Amino acid sequence: MLLQVEHLRIRYGHVEVLHDVSFGVDTKEIVTIIGSNGAGKSSMLMGISNLVDKAGGRVVFKGTDITSSPPAQVVAAGIGHIPEGRLIFPWLTVEENLLIGDSGNPKSHRDKSVTQKNMDLVYRLFPKLKERRAQNGGTLSGGEQQMLAIGRGLMLDPDLIMFDEPSLGLAPVIVEDIFEHILAIRDMGKTILLIEQNASMALQLADRAYVMETGTITHTGNAKDLLNDPKVINAYLGI
Amino acid sequence: MSSPMVSGILFCRRYSRFFFVLLVAALLAFPLLFPEDPYIMRVAINVILYSMLATSLNMINGYSGQFSIGHAAFYCIGAYTAAILSTRLGWGFWQCLPVSGLMAAFVSFFLSVPTARLKGVFLALCTIGFSEIVRLIALNWVSLTRGPMGMPGIPSPSVFGYEMLDNRELYYLILFLCSVCMFTCSRVLKSRLGRAWMAIREDELAARAMGIPTQRYKMYNFAFATFWAGVAGCFYAFMANFVSSDSFSNEESFAIISILLVGGQGFMAGGPVGALILTILPETIRFLAEYRQIVFGLAILFTMHFAPRGLVGKFVEWIARLDREAKDIDMSIGGGDI
Numbered sequence: 078m079l080l081q082v083e084h085l086r087i088r089y090g091h092v093e094v095l096h097d098v099s100f101g102v103d104t105k106e107i108v109t110i111i112g113s114n115g116a117g118k119s120s121m122l123m124g125i126s127n128l129v130d131k132a133g134g135r136v137v138f139k140g141t142d143i144t145s146s147p148p149a150q151v152v153a154a155g156i157g158h159i160p161e162g163r164l165i166f167p168w169l170t171v172e173e174n175l176l177i178g179d180s181g182n183p184k185s186h187r188d189k190s191v192t193q194k195n196m197d198l199v200y201r202l203f204p205k206l207k208e209r210r211a212q213n214g215g216t217l218s219g220g221e222q223q224m225l226a227i228g229r230g231l232m233l234d235p236d237l238i239m240f241d242e243p244s245l246g247l248a249p250v251i252v253e254d255i256f257e258h259i260l261a262i263r264d265m266g267k268t269i270l271l272i273e274q275n276a277s278m279a280l281q282l283a284d285r286a287y288v289m290e291t292g293t294i295t296h297t298g299n300a301k302d303l304l305n306d307p308k309v310i311n312a313y314l315g316i
Numbered sequence: 317m318s319s320p321m322v323s324g325i326l327f328c329r330r331y332s333r334f335f336f337v338l339l340v341a342a343l344l345a346f347p348l349l350f351p352e353d354p355y356i357m358r359v360a361i362n363v364i365l366y367s368m369l370a371t372s373l374n375m376i377n378g379y380s381g382q383f384s385i386g387h388a389a390f391y392c393i394g395a396y397t398a399a400i401l402s403t404r405l406g407w408g409f410w411q412c413l414p415v416s417g418l419m420a421a422f423v424s425f426f427l428s429v430p431t432a433r434l435k436g437v438f439l440a441l442c443t444i445g446f447s448e449i450v451r452l453i454a455l456n457w458v459s460l461t462r463g464p465m466g467m468p469g470i471p472s473p474s475v476f477g478y479e480m481l482d483n484r485e486l487y488y489l490i491l492f493l494c495s496v497c498m499f500t501c502s503r504v505l506k507s508r509l510g511r512a513w514m515a516i517r518e519d520e521l522a523a524r525a526m527g528i529p530t531q532r533y534k535m536y537n538f539a540f541a542t543f544w545a546g547v548a549g550c551f552y553a554f555m556a557n558f559v560s561s562d563s564f565s566n567e568e569s570f571a572i573i574s575i576l577l578v579g580g581q582g583f584m585a586g587g588p589v590g591a592l593i594l595t596i597l598p599e600t601i602r603f604l605a606e607y608r609q610i611v612f613g614l615a616i617l618f619t620m621h622f623a624p625r626g627l628v629g630k631f632v633e634w635i636a637r638l639d640r641e642a643k644d645i646d647m648s649i650g651g652g653d654i
Contacts, residue, residue: 181526
C-alpha cells in the first residue's frame with residue numbers, strides 16, 4: 078500500500094469526529110471516500126496532512142510513519158492536499174499561486190528547472206490558466222479556481238493527491254471537466270484519494286471506494302459494486 | 317471615465333520607467349532646491365525615515381498578514397544599540413548600522429517564538445505590550461541607558477572620515493538607506509520566502525497544506541522586517557545625536573501604523589505615500605499645537621471609510637478600472653491603438 082491509515086481518531090475539543098478509521102490506498106489507483114456532510118471526510122484528510130491534531134492512530138506513507146510529521150514534511154514526503162473550498166490565494170496572480178505550490182516541492186529546491194517543468198505541465202493540462210497567468214486568483218470563475226487549486230497541488234509533484242470535494246459549488250458541466258482532468262492526472266502516474274459528496278460521479282471514476290457515516294467507515298469495496306449496492310443507492314445516489 | 321483620461325493613464329503606464337527615473341531625479345535634486353532651509357530639509361528627512369519605518373512594518377502587517385502595533389520597540393532597540401555602542405565603545409555609524417538592525421531582528425525573533433501562534437488582536441496586544449516593556453527598560457536601566465536623562469554625545473555619521481553635519485548630507489544618507497531597504501524588501505517579496513509570506517497572509521491553512529512551515533516563516537518575517545526598524549533607529553540616534561525613551565512611546569508606534577494604513581498596507585508605495593501625507597500634514601497645522609496630533613486619528617477614519625486598502629490601494633483599483641475601460645474601448649474600435 079502507498080498510504081496506510083490505521084485506527085485514525087480525530088477530536089475537536091471533547092467531540093470525537095473520527096472514530097478508529099482504517100483504510101489504504103494502493104499505487105496509481107483512484108480511491109474515493111463518499112459520505113454526507115459532517116461524516117468526517119475532510120477532517121480525515123486534514124488528519125493525514127497533519128493540519129489538525131490526531132487523537133490516535135497511525136499514518137504510514139511509502140513505508141514511512143508520518144503520523145507526527147509536520148505538514149511541510151508530509152508534503153515533502155509526496156502527499157499533495159487540495160483542500161475543500163479551493164482556498165486559492167485571491168490577491169496573488171495565477172502564476173504566483175502556482176509558484177507557492179512549488180515552495181513545498183523539495184525537488185525544485187535542488188533543481189530550478191523542476192519548477193518550469195511542472196509549470197509547463199500544469200499549463201498543458203489547464204491552458205486557461207496560462208491565458209490568465211497574470212490575473213489575480215480571486216478574479217477567476219469557480220471552475221478556473223478549482224483548476225488553479227489542482228494546478229497548485231500538481232506543482233508539488235506529489236505521488237498521492239488528496240482531493241477534498243473538487244465538485245463543490247460548480248456547475249455540472251464544469252464538474253465533468255474537472256473529473257476528466259482527475260482521470261488525466263491518474264494517467265500521469267499519480268495516485269488519487271478523492272473525497273466527494275457527488276457519490277454517483279465519484280463511484281464511476283474510482284477503482285475502490287469507502288463509505289463514511291458519522292466518523293466511521295461503514296461500507297467498502299469495488300467502486301462499481303458499490304454503485305449497485307442497494308444501501309448505497311438508497312442513501313447516496315437518491316435513486 | 318473619459319477616453320482622454322484612459323489614454324493619459326495608458327501613456328503613464330507605458331512610460332512608467334521614465335516616470336520612475338524622474339522621481340529619482342526629483343528626490344536627488346530636492347536638497348538643491350532648498351539649500352538654506354534646515355526646517356524643510358529636516359521635514360524631508362523625517363518623511364524618508366518614516367517611509368522606511370512604515371515599509372518595514374508593511375512587511376509584517378501588509379505582506380505576511382500578522383498584526384503588529386508595537387513597531388517603535390524595534391526602532392528603540394536599534395537606536396539604543398547604536399547609542400550604547402557609539403558612546404561606550406566608540407563605534408562609528410557604519411559599524412553600528414548592521415549591529416543595530418541585527419539586534420532588533422534578534423530580539424524580535426525570540427519574541428516571535430511564542431507569538432507566532434497568535435493572530436489578530438491577540439498578537440497586536442502582545443506587540444504593544446512588548447513595546448511598552450522595551451521603553452520602560454530603556455527608562456529604568458540607568459546603568460546602561462542613563463534612564464530618564466537619555467544618552468547624549470552620539471557623534472554624527474561619517475563617511476571615510478568626513479562627518480555629516482549638514483541636513484542635506486543626512487538627507488542623502490537616509491535616502492540611500494531607505495532605497496536599500498525598499499529594494500531589498502521588493503526583491504525578497506519576489507522570492508520563495510516573500511511568496512510564502514503572502515500565502516500566509518491570504519490563507520494560512522492553504523499555505524500549510526502547500527507545505528509552508530508557517531510558524532517558522534512568520535518568525536523570519538518578523539526578524540527581516542524589524543531589522544530595518546533597527547537600521548532606522550541607528551540612523552535616528554546618529555542624526556539626533558541623542559536618544560531618550562520618550563522618543564519611542566506607543567504614540568510613535570501609532571504614528572507608524574497610521575502612516576501605513578493611510579498609505580496602503582500590502583503595497584510597496586504605501587509606506588512612502590502615507591509618510592509624505594502624515595509627516596507634512598501635521599507640520600502645516602502647527603498652530604493647533606498638541607491638537608494637531610488629531611490628524612492621525614482623522615486620517616485613519618477618513619481612509620478606513622473611503623479607501624479601506626489605503627490611498628495606494630484606491631489608486632490601484634482606479635487604474636484597474638481604467639484598464640478595463642481601455643480594453644472595452646480597444647475592442648469597440650477593433651483592437652487598434654487608443
